[in-house]
Amino acid sequence: MTEAKPAICIPPGSYPVIAGVEAIGLLRALRDPVVVERAACAITGKVEEMRLATLDHVGRMEQAGADLCTIFAEAHEIRGLAGNAGLTATRHIANGLCFYLDALWRAGAKADPHLVELHLDAIARAARAEDEATRLGEEVANELAALVGKRLADLKAS
C-alpha cells in the first residue's frame, strides 16, 4: 500500500482574499438594513416572473409522457424556481419526486409509474392553485413524501 503524502494547509493571506477597504465596504453594505431591504424587494419583484416560469416548466413536465429523464429535469427546475414564486407546496412535491427518482436510479431500480403520476398531478394542482389550496398542497406533499419513504425503505429491505 502506498502511503499518502501529508496534506498541505494554505492559510488565508498567503493566497489572495477580499481584504482592506473592499472588505470593510462590502461588510458594511451586507449589514446595511437599507441594502438588505432593497435586495429583498428585488426578490419580491420577481415573484410573478418566477411563478410564470414555474408554470412553464409544469407544462413541459406534463408533456414529457413516460420520459423520466425529462420529468426529473423539469421537476428539478420547478423545485428551484417555485420557492421564489411563493409556491411552497409545489417546491416540496417536486423535490420529493426528484429525491425518489434519484434514489431509484442510484439503486438501479425501476420507478412506480403510479407514484410518479401522483406527483405530477399534485405538482400541477399545487402550482395552479390559489393560496388556500396551496396550504392543502402542503398536506399532499407530506403524504407523498411518506409514500416515497416507504417505497424506498421497501426497496432497501428487498
Place this chain on the structure above:
Amino acid sequence: MGERTMPGATFDTLKALVVEDNVHMRTLLRSLLLALGMKQVYEASNGTEAFIVLRDKRPDLILSDLSMKPVDGIAFTREVRLSEASPNPYIPIIMITGHTERHRVEAARDAGVTEFLAKPITAQNLFLRIAEIVERPRPYVRCSGYFGPDRRRHAEEDYAGPRRRHSDPKDDLESR
C-alpha cells in the same frame, strides 16, 4: 484581489460572476448583487462559458448553479481549482442549488465549493454566505485527490482518525 489599501477605494471595484442556466434565476441573482452595490456582475449559462468569462474578466466571487449542461457546477468548480489554465484557483465559489440529495452536495463539496446556498434564494441567506467568505476566509488544503477550501468546518477535539497535515504535530505524522 489581495490586500488593496488604495485611499478612497470601495468594494464597487469587486467583480462577480453568476453562472446559472435558468435565465430567471440568473437575473434574480444579478439583481441581488446589483442591489448590494456591486457594479460589475458578469453572467454565464454553463461551466464552459463561465471559465471563459473567468479568464477574461477575472472576477473576485462566483455564484454558480449545480445542474447545467454541457458542463455543470461541479465540473466547473473542479476546473477552477485544478486546471493550469485557471487564473485564480482560490476564488470563492458559492454553489446555489435546489438539489437536496446528499451525494450531490458531497460531490460539490469535494470539488472545492466554498459555500452552499439552498434555493429558494433569500437576500439574507446570500448576504450571510458572502459575509462568511469575507470575514472568515478558510484555509485551502492541497492533498492527493483534493485541492480547495478546508472541508473541516469545525475542530473536533475528540478526533481519533489519522492526522495527515503538515501543520499537525510531528509525532502524529510519524506515528501513522
